Amino acid sequence: MSSRPGPSLSGGTPLRGLEEQDVLDRILPLFRPSAQVIVPPGDDAAVLATDGRTIVTTDTVVLGRDWLDAWSSGADIGHKVVAQNLADVAAMGGRPTGILVTLVADPLTSVEWVVDLAQGLAEASEGAGVTVLGGDLSSAPDGVVMVSVTALGTMADVEGAPVLRSGARPGDRLAVCGSLGLAAAGLHLLMHDAADRHPEAVAVQRRPRPPLEAGPAAAAAGATAMLDVSDGLARDGGRIARASGVVLELDRPALDPDVAVISEAVGVETAWDCVLAGGEEHSLLATFPGDVPPGWRLIGAVRALFEGEAPGVLLEGRRPQHSGWDHFGNGEGRRP
Amino acid sequence: MSSRPGPSLSGGTPLRGLEEQDVLDRILPLFRPSAQVIVPPGDDAAVLATDGRTIVTTDTVVLGRDWLDAWSSGADIGHKVVAQNLADVAAMGGRPTGILVTLVADPLTSVEWVVDLAQGLAEASEGAGVTVLGGDLSSAPDGVVMVSVTALGTMADVEGAPVLRSGARPGDRLAVCGSLGLAAAGLHLLMHDAADRHPEAVAVQRRPRPPLEAGPAAAAAGATAMLDVSDGLARDGGRIARASGVVLELDRPALDPDVAVISEAVGVETAWDCVLAGGEEHSLLATFPGDVPPGWRLIGAVRALFEGEAPGVLLEGRRPQHSGWDHFGNGEGRRP
Numbered sequence A, B: 001m002s003s004r005p006g007p008s009l010s011g012g013t014p015l016r017g018l019e020e021q022d023v024l025d026r027i028l029p030l031f032r033p034s035a036q037v038i039v040p041p042g043d044d045a046a047v048l049a050t051d052g053r054t055i056v057t058t059d060t061v062v063l064g065r066d067w068l069d070a071w072s073s074g075a076d077i078g079h080k081v082v083a084q085n086l087a088d089v090a091a092m093g094g095r096p097t098g099i100l101v102t103l104v105a106d107p108l109t110s111v112e113w114v115v116d117l118a119q120g121l122a123e124a125s126e127g128a129g130v131t132v133l134g135g136d137l138s139s140a141p142d143g144v145v146m147v148s149v150t151a152l153g154t155m156a157d158v159e160g161a162p163v164l165r166s167g168a169r170p171g172d173r174l175a176v177c178g179s180l181g182l183a184a185a186g187l188h189l190l191m192h193d194a195a196d197r198h199p200e201a202v203a204v205q206r207r208p209r210p211p212l213e214a215g216p217a218a219a220a221a222g223a224t225a226m227l228d229v230s231d232g233l234a235r236d237g238g239r240i241a242r243a244s245g246v247v248l249e250l251d252r253p254a255l256d257p258d259v260a261v262i263s264e265a266v267g268v269e270t271a272w273d274c275v276l277a278g279g280e281e282h283s284l285l286a287t288f289p290g291d292v293p294p295g296w297r298l299i300g301a302v303r304a305l306f307e308g309e310a311p312g313v314l315l316e317g318r319r320p321q322h323s324g325w326d327h328f329g330n331g332e333g334r335r336p
Helices: A020-030 A074-090 A113-129 A180-190 A199-208 A214-221 A233-244 A252-267 A270-275 B020-030 B074-090 B111-127 B182-191 B201-206 B214-220 B233-244 B254-268 B269-276
Strands: A037-039 A046-048 A053-062 A095-105 A133-140 A143-155 A173-177 A223-230 A247-250 A284-288 A297-303 A312-315 B037-039 B048-051 B054-062 B093-106 B131-139 B143-156 B171-179 B225-228 B249-250 B284-288 B296-301 B312-315
Touching: A020 A133, A037 A113, A037 A180, A046 A095, A046 A133, A046 A143, A053 A074, A053 B143, A074 A095, A074 A143, A074 A199, A074 A214, A074 A223, A074 B074, A095 A113, A095 B054, A095 B143, A095 B171, A113 A133, A113 B284, A143 A233, A143 B054, A143 B143, A173 A247, A173 B093, A173 B312, A180 A199, A180 A252, A180 A270, A180 B131, A214 A223, A214 A284, A233 A247, A233 A284, A247 A252, A252 A297, A252 B171, A252 B182, A284 B171, B020 B074, B020 B111, B020 B131, B048 B093, B054 B131, B074 B093, B074 B111, B074 B143, B074 B201, B074 B214, B074 B225, B111 B131, B171 B249, B182 B201, B182 B254, B182 B269, B233 B269, B233 B312, B249 B254, B249 B269, B254 B269, B254 B296
Parallel strands: A053 B131, A095 A133, A133 B054, A247 A312, B093 B131, B249 B312
Antiparallel strands: A037 A046, A046 B054, A053 A143, A053 B048, A095 A143, A173 A284, A173 A297, A223 A284, A247 A297, B037 B048, B054 B143, B093 B143, B171 B284, B171 B296, B225 B284, B249 B296
C-alpha cells in the first residue's frame, strides 16, 4: 500500500545519455495549449493572451526535502507542485491560466521518471484548465532533483479585488474550505510504513486537492483575507494575523471533526498536531465579514489585539504548540 | 584580476541559523515595485497590470554547472540570470515587465552571499525597468545552490507580432545585435587564470549585456525570426534553420572583427571557437527581409535547402565544427 506506482527515479534510461531535445520531444507532446495561448512553448518564450490583472507566483519542490522517491512517483510530484502553485493563485481570488516548469536533475535521473513527472504536470494542469507555457531543463549535482513551477492567473472574470493576507478585521469570521491535517497524517503514515491505515490521507499527501473554485467564490463573497494552508493552520493563520494586526481565535469544537477523521489512524495527539500544524494540505483559509460561501465552514473568529498583545493564532486562549514548517530555521518540520 | 568582489558562498552567516522570514526581510527591501504592480510580493502571489499579450519564459543557473564561486560573485549571478531571461523576452520582440526568482540553496550558504545575489537581481532588473514580482526560497542538499528566474514581458507597445524562430525565409539577411564570443573568451581566460588579458570579456562572462531595446526594434522592422545567442552562434543559428526549414550561411569576413577582438587574448583558433560556439553571450540573432535596423550588423544570409539537404548553419560551405552546449548530452560544453 505504501509503495507508489510509476518508474523509479534512478532505474531506467539515464538522462545523461540523451540530448536535451530528445527529452523535450518526449515531454512537450504531453502538454496541450489552451485557447489563451498565442505562442506555445518551444520558442524563446511563450505568449499568453491576458487582460487587466495577471497573478504570478512560484513554488519549488526538492527531492529529499519535499518528497522521497519511495513514497511519491514522478506523476505524484507533478500533481503536487502544480496543486501548490494553483492554490496560491486561488488564494488571491483568481483563476489559474498557465504554468512554467523547471526541472533541475542529476543526469542519472531516469527519463522514464521525467516523463511520468510530465504526465502528472499535464494531468494536474489540464484538470484545472491550465496550460504549460514553458520551462527549463538543467542538469544538477549527484542526487539532486528539483521541480520549480511558476503559475499565472487572472482576476479578469472575478468580482472583487485580489484578496490579500492583510485585510482581516475584528469581528470577521474565520473559515476553511477543504480538509485539514490529511496530508500531514498521510506523511506520518508513510513514515511509519502504515499507509493502509488511511489511504485517503496518503492520497492527499501525494496529490493535494486544493479547492480552486472556492478562491474566486470567496473573493466574490467579500473575503477580507485569504491564503492556502501550505505550512500548517497555526503558521499560516499566524501570517494572516500578523499581516492584519489581529488575533485569530480557533474554535476547538469546529476542528474536532478534522481530528476525528484521522485520529484512529494516527492517534489523537498526532491528529491534533496534523490539524494544527500539518502543511501541504493546500485548503483555503479566509476571513469573511458576513456569511461564508457554500463549501466553506467556520472554524473561528477574528478579534482585535489587547493592549501589548502580539498578533497570532489562539486555541482555547493559547498559542498552538506546533508551528509548522520552516525551510532554514529549526522548526518542527514534518516533511521528510 | 580574476578574483571577484562580494561575499563568498560559504563564509559568513549560514542560512541554517535563520528563519525564512529573516532572510526575506533582508532581501525584499532591495526590490522596488514598478507602476504596473497592483499587489507586490509578500502575499500568496503578486498581481501585475497586463494587457493583450504577455510573454513568459524561465531559465535557471546551477552552481558548478553554470558558474563557479571563485569566478562569479552573488551579484554577478543575479545580473546573469536576469540578463538571460530578459534576453528571451527581447528575442520575442517584447519588453520585459517583471521577474520571479527562486533560490534553492544548501543551508550552509552564507546569507551575505544571498543578499549580494539579491542586490545583483535588483540592479539588473531595475536597470531594465523590471520589477521583482515574487519568488521562493528553499533548502537544498549539501553543496547545491541554484537560482531560477521566470520573466514576464509585454508586446503591448510593440509594433508587429511576436518574432518566432520559424519565420526565416530564403533571401532574408542574417544579422546580429551585440557582441559574439566575448562571454566564452572570458570563461576561457578565467579557466586559465588570465582574466587580465581581456577584462571586458571577463566582465561580459560575469554580467552579460543583452541589447534589450533591439528586440522590439527588430520586431517593428519586420524581423522574420529571432533568438538570443545563449548556446552559441552555430547551435542557436541551427535552431532558426531547423524551425524555418532553411540554411543560414555565415559570412566569414563579417565575423573577422569579432574574432579580432579576442584573438590576442585567447589565440586565433580559440577565438573562432568562441565566436561560433560560445554561449552565454545573449546578443540577439535575427533574420530580416529588408534593411536591418540601426545597431544590427549583417553576418550572413538565409537560403533555401538543396534537395535532400538538412537545415543548418554553414561557414564557407561547411558546418562549424563546434556545436555549443547541451545540458545532458555529451557536447563540447564550455561551461565549468
